[in-house]
Amino acid sequence: MSYFSIARSSLVKDIRLEWRSKDAINAMLFFALLVVVIFSFAFDPTAEESRTIAGGLVWVAVLFAAIVALNQTWSRELRNQVLDAYRVSPATGTPLFLAKAVGNFIFVSAIEALMTPLFVVFYKLRALGPVGELLPTAVLGTWALVVNGTFFAAISLRTRSREVMLPLLLFPLSIPALLAMVNATTAILTGEESARFWVALLLAYDVVFTTACLLMFDIVLEAE
Amino acid sequence: MKRGFTLLATVAGLLLSFGLYEALIAAPTERTMGDVQRIFYYHVPSAWTAFLLFLINFAASVVFLVRRNAAADILALVTAEVGVVFCTVVLVTGPLWARPVWGIWWAPGDIRLTTTLVLWLIYISYLMLRRFSTSSQTPLVAAIVAIFGALDVPLVYFSIWFFRTQHPSPVIGGGGSLDPRMARVLLINWAAFLCLAGLICWTRYLLEIARRQVEEAQGMESLLERSP
């Protein structure tokens, strides 16, 4: 029973479940599309203006879409109370957490990959800065959202109206990460400033909260 | 214990009245801002008190996680509640002061006010979690959330600090040296606010203990009921 084999089979299991039921991914895709379309009606910017606002729009859209996936991630385990089967087993909580976080990272990244072209088309986007830096921003930013999101989704399992509780817990804590993601993206799109500091801040955020989540997840899983 | 409480209440009352007099009448009028600057004597001590309470909340949460004693949990709950109240005072007085001085209510780049706002949001969500939790181990989960909140604070601070360098905005007070007479009034008011906060926390602490005792008694009662 090794740590990584449990994490791997949990991840494979989650992807298989999602592939067969398509609970989260369909809802997330449609939701993301709706957000992009509604934003395009709400804001009709020129190519110049859109460079300065697109960073905010993209990440807010991703944040909303991610909530759909994050809420699904543990409700899969509540059906038939499967989580109890995990809790009575000798496996510790962290490999399960890691698998869930990576799974959500994959789902949300897939959504981003599909949303980005839509945003480019609707907002006539063309970056003036180094486009390559968008990749580390997206990777670190997405991880920042899903690592805490997965953790707080597990916490909100044990609350009334849990689907509402997740954003209430997640959004305040995610403010520095969001600020970093939005400003890094804007900096790259406008090409006026460097995104380096923001990427470094995201990295620090990821390191701090990944460590905290891994250290404390067992307690959350053990709590009734 | 009861005498200590009365003493603290008296001291708080005296300090608050004295502080009010000092702040509104005795303290010198600021040269550029005028009388509106006097809100400073309420704004800043509230902020310091709120931060101190949140610090205690963090410490109590860590203690609870290690020792699992109910007193630490109650302390964490109480300091978060009272801290949110003082934090609200900061967030109300801040814009009241900013409006006449800068001409705007709110500047997102102002590092202290914005950090305070995020802090306020974090602790509101902490209190909501405590309220909505159905777990029998709410204190444990709450302690974890409190620690996450505390970890977030430096990140919030740095993010806004860098945000400001890109979006310059004015800063209230700060910089320059404070007139010693103003500093004295500030400290008196802070002492008064600390006494007041301590008093409210104490009352709330006793109330929470009483509430838990009632709950336990009701639990015992339901144990004794023999009906199936």
Added chain:
Amino acid sequence: MAVSETKPIVVADGLIKQFGRFSALRGVTEEFAPGKLYVIVGDNGAGKTTLLRAVAGLIHPTRGTITVLGTRKIKDVCQKIGYMAHSSLLYDELSGIENLNYFGELYGIRSDTSREVIARLKLNPALERPVGQYSQGMRQRLSLARAVLNNPELLLLDEPFSNVDSRSAQQMTELLSELRQLHKTVLVVTHYPAHLKSVADEFVSMVAGTVVKRSGTLEAGV
């Protein structure tokens, strides 16, 4: 109660569990000896399931202690415990063998063991259908297969016979009697104690969160 020579496998001492103002367990002090099959009976809300979940380590008692296999840290001995709940504890979208392979992984068990266990419960290991499409009887048998996957010393079963056809019930009873011959301890919570008349060592009756009677035979009317 007869004094047993061996050390008891489960010891509950003044066990109290409250959910808010509702007391599910009101002071249960009982011992269960190894190698026996106990049937726990009682009305809904008598605390049977709560007792079983406390033994499995899924809930933390409000007061009192529970010692399983000589320790209070149930997580340390969970390798030797099997737990079957009222719900299936299976993923509906996965097939039977996929489910068992996944849970086997958590115990460090390889997939040939899963196939063996499935065959023992007379389920077809080659079945590709997702569990959601199984009949209730098949699902319960698979659920039992999951619980015995790690070859536990102590097996906890919550309502294994609910909505089960008589053939499946028969197969499950056979497996339980086999386990008893292997000196495993079994605690069964059920509304249908008649199924276990032939294999049970003791019947434990619970009323309103307490154990009111233990007897070797099942009396009419229980």
